[in-house]
Amino acid sequence: MEKSVYIKTAVIALVIFIAGIMMGLWLGQAKVNVLELTTSDLKDSVDNAEFQFALMDILKPEIACNYLISTADELGKTSDELASEVERYESAQKIAESDFVSLKRDYTSTLIRDWVAVEKIKKACEGDYVTILYFYSNENCEDCKDQGIILTYIKDKLDGNVMIFPLDTDLDVSTVNALEESFGVQTYPSLVIENSLYSGYQSLEEVTSALCAYNNNLEICEH
Amino acid sequence: MNLDTTLTLGVVFFMLYSSILFLVIYVDRKGSIRKDPAPKNKPPVTIVVPVYQGDKKELIEKAVRSCLELDYPQKDVIISWNGPRNDNYDFCKKFEGKCVNLISTEKPGKAAGMNNALRYIKTEFFCCLDGDSVFSKAALNAMIGYFENPKVSAVTSAMRVYNPKTLIQKVQWMEYLFAIYLRKLMSFLDGIYVVPGPGSAYRTKIVNELGGFDENNLTEDMEIAFRMQNKGYKIENSANAYVETSAPEHLWQLIRQRMRWYVGFFDNFVKYRFFVLNPKYGSLGMYILPMSVLWVFVLFYTFGKLFSNAAEGLSYGIRTLMLTGFNPDLIWMQFLESLHVQPTFMAWFLAVFVVIGITVMFLSLWVSGEKVAIKKRYVHYAVYFSAYSFLVFIFWAAAVTYLVARKVTKARLKW
Numbered sequence: 079m080e081k082s083v084y085i086k087t088a089v090i091a092l093v094i095f096i097a098g099i100m101m102g103l104w105l106g107q108a109k110v111n112v113l114e115l116t117t118s119d120l121k122d123s124v125d126n127a128e129f130q131f132a133l134m135d136i137l138k139p140e141i142a143c144n145y146l147i148s149t150a151d152e153l154g155k156t157s158d159e160l161a162s163e164v165e166r167y168e169s170a171q172k173i174a175e176s177d178f179v180s181l182k183r184d185y186t187s188t189l190i191r192d193w194v195a196v197e198k199i200k201k202a203c204e205g206d207y208v209t210i211l212y213f214y215s216n217e218n219c220e221d222c223k224d225q226g227i228i229l230t231y232i233k234d235k236l237d238g239n240v241m242i243f244p245l246d247t248d249l250d251v252s253t254v255n256a257l258e259e260s261f262g263v264q265t266y267p268s269l270v271i272e273n274s275l276y277s278g279y280q281s282l283e284e285v286t287s288a289l290c291a292y293n294n295n296l297e298i299c300e301h
Numbered sequence: 302m303n304l305d306t307t308l309t310l311g312v313v314f315f316m317l318y319s320s321i322l323f324l325v326i327y328v329d330r331k332g333s334i335r336k337d338p339a340p341k342n343k344p345p346v347t348i349v350v351p352v353y354q355g356d357k358k359e360l361i362e363k364a365v366r367s368c369l370e371l372d373y374p375q376k377d378v379i380i381s382w383n384g385p386r387n388d389n390y391d392f393c394k395k396f397e398g399k400c401v402n403l404i405s406t407e408k409p410g411k412a413a414g415m416n417n418a419l420r421y422i423k424t425e426f427f428c429c430l431d432g433d434s435v436f437s438k439a440a441l442n443a444m445i446g447y448f449e450n451p452k453v454s455a456v457t458s459a460m461r462v463y464n465p466k467t468l469i470q471k472v473q474w475m476e477y478l479f480a481i482y483l484r485k486l487m488s489f490l491d492g493i494y495v496v497p498g499p500g501s502a503y504r505t506k507i508v509n510e511l512g513g514f515d516e517n518n519l520t521e522d523m524e525i526a527f528r529m530q531n532k533g534y535k536i537e538n539s540a541n542a543y544v545e546t547s548a549p550e551h552l553w554q555l556i557r558q559r560m561r562w563y564v565g566f567f568d569n570f571v572k573y574r575f576f577v578l579n580p581k582y583g584s585l586g587m588y589i590l591p592m593s594v595l596w597v598f599v600l601f602y603t604f605g606k607l608f609s610n611a612a613e614g615l616s617y618g619i620r621t622l623m624l625t626g627f628n629p630d631l632i633w634m635q636f637l638e639s640l641h642v643q644p645t646f647m648a649w650f651l652a653v654f655v656v657i658g659i660t661v662m663f664l665s666l667w668v669s670g671e672k673v674a675i676k677k678r679y680v681h682y683a684v685y686f687s688a689y690s691f692l693v694f695i696f697w698a699a700a701v702t703y704l705v706a707r708k709v710t711k712a713r714l715k716w
Binding site: 080083084086087088090091094095097098099101102103105106108109162166167170171172173174175223224227228230231234281282 | 302305306309310313314317318321322325326329490583584588617620621624625628630631634638641643644645646647648649650653
């Protein structure tokens with residue numbers, strides 16, 4: 079009986095094992111598809127925002143701005159949700175990483191378009207939210223973890239009043255590189271709060287004072 | 302795919318293979334698991350009850366009584382005292398009589414007691430029943446038929462935990478049932494490498510031929526099994542030969558017991574290392590021994606990973622506290638975040654292992670003739686499922702620590 083038992087076991091174990099790997103690949107692909115869909119939704123929302131922006135010339139500015147501010151709010155929320163989904167899936171153990179990398183590049187470009195739209199809306203309609211571009215790297219950046227903690231806290235505290243756009247600089251996305259060059263980003267982490275560069279790790283006090291310098295009405299500012 | 306994922310997949314395949322192997326054997330041999338060969342005749346058997354000063358009086362009494370009450374025609378009992386005497390010895394005297402002899406040696410250790418008894422055994426077969434164990438009436442009948450095959454040198458019993466009261470004993474209750482399942486299936490591979498003290502039966506001639514029990518071995522019941530396997534003898538198992546044995550009540554006692562077992566396993570593994578991957582020793586050499594060692598590495602790898610993940614989570618929490626102060630809602634958010642299961646291959650395999658685990662638990666109950674009784678024994682099951690593998694990790698960690706300390710200091714712990 080002995081040999082046949084070992085062979086039978088090998089066949090069954092292999093079938094379950096391969097099924098598990100296929101299942102893993104399929105689940106991963108399904109997850110990436112969902113994330114891609116959400117990214118494309120975000121893209122559509124950005125397109126929509128740009129379209130609404132074009133309406134500014136025709137509609138009364140107050141009316142257009144009403145729409146635009148709520149659109150900006152939506153954009154901020156969608157990108158936040160997407161960011162945490164992407165982060166969760168990124169930290170999970172995966173068999174195939176390749177699909178995820180292209181998704182993340184697409185997602186990062188969309189984030190930048192999102193940021194541009196939100197900035198434009200803010201200028202035109204005097205929105206009271208603050209935007210933060212967060213340049214980080216997953217390689218050799220111990221401070222990035224701490225910076226992430228600070229930003230999570232800020233986001234949690236200020237909810238809709240702050241929009242954070244985390245940009246993964248390891249992906250070599252051309253628009254990220256262009257932004258880095260234009261803001262003069264040299265080290266990671268680096269923050270761009272309302273178009274001013276803050277190089278290196280910024281403590282909670284530093285981020286707070288930078289935000290409050292811009293808008294003193296925020297909940298975290300001392301009034 | 303990175304190294305970490307590759308290793309994880311390797312561990313997963315290993316665990317799949319080893320758990321499925323026993324399920325396959327189970328299906329293959331389903332008909333003969335609970336069936337023992339019927340004995341043509343019932344030769345006289347001597348039952349040796351090794352006792353020492355650490356045994357409890359009421360258990361000695363139960364042990365000896367269970368021998369006399371065995372549903373078996375011709376049996377003698379030898380109470381074999383080892384080591385310095387105390388009032389337990391005088392207590393044993395009261396059993397002396399027609400079928401019960403009390404013998405004694407000053408040498409401490411069960412092996413010494415057994416070897417002393419060997420000098421008095423006149424029967425073709427003998428049993429060993431530790432002084433803290435109780436035979437079921439049908440046990441000897443279930444075992445004796447296996448000796449019709451002249452190659453069989455020993456038959457092991459089906460051990461259950463005697464009257465489990467503490468949480469630690471309840472975990473062991475389930476563990477022992479699982480061991481009944483595993484031991485029976487291992488016997489089909491001729492892979493048994495322990496002849497446990499509670500209730501095993503031996504062929505006297507072979508034990509004498511092998512020179513008796515090794516008095517310098519931490520686990521003499523494992524050493525004799527290896528010696529039997531080395532000489533090409535068979536060790537069988539009866540899943541119907543119930544023996545109830547006292548299990549350690551408290552965690553530290555259990556750790557101490559397992560340290561002795563595992564260090565004993567290590568010593569015997571080193572002593573009989575020529576078995577490993579040697580086709581001459583069949584499944585024991587080619588599969589069971591290499592896998593037993595690999596299991597230890599898998600255990601350490603898995604728990605190492607678990608601990609490092611937990612440490613990472615903890616350090617993230619602490620960093621958050623240090624950097625942003627105490628924020629209950631942020632902590633709650635992080636906690637919720639940690640509950641998210643990601644749809645990866647691990648989710649599938651975890652589900653597979655839960656199914657296998659539950660199946661094996663039910664099969665263990667069936668093989669060991671226990672009723673499921675979830676309502677009555679939910680604590681046993683729950684504790685076993687949730688904490689057992691962690692306990693085994695602790696035992697091995699303790700054993701490895703001891704082995705390293707022994708290597709460094711050359712000191713020997715007294716058990």
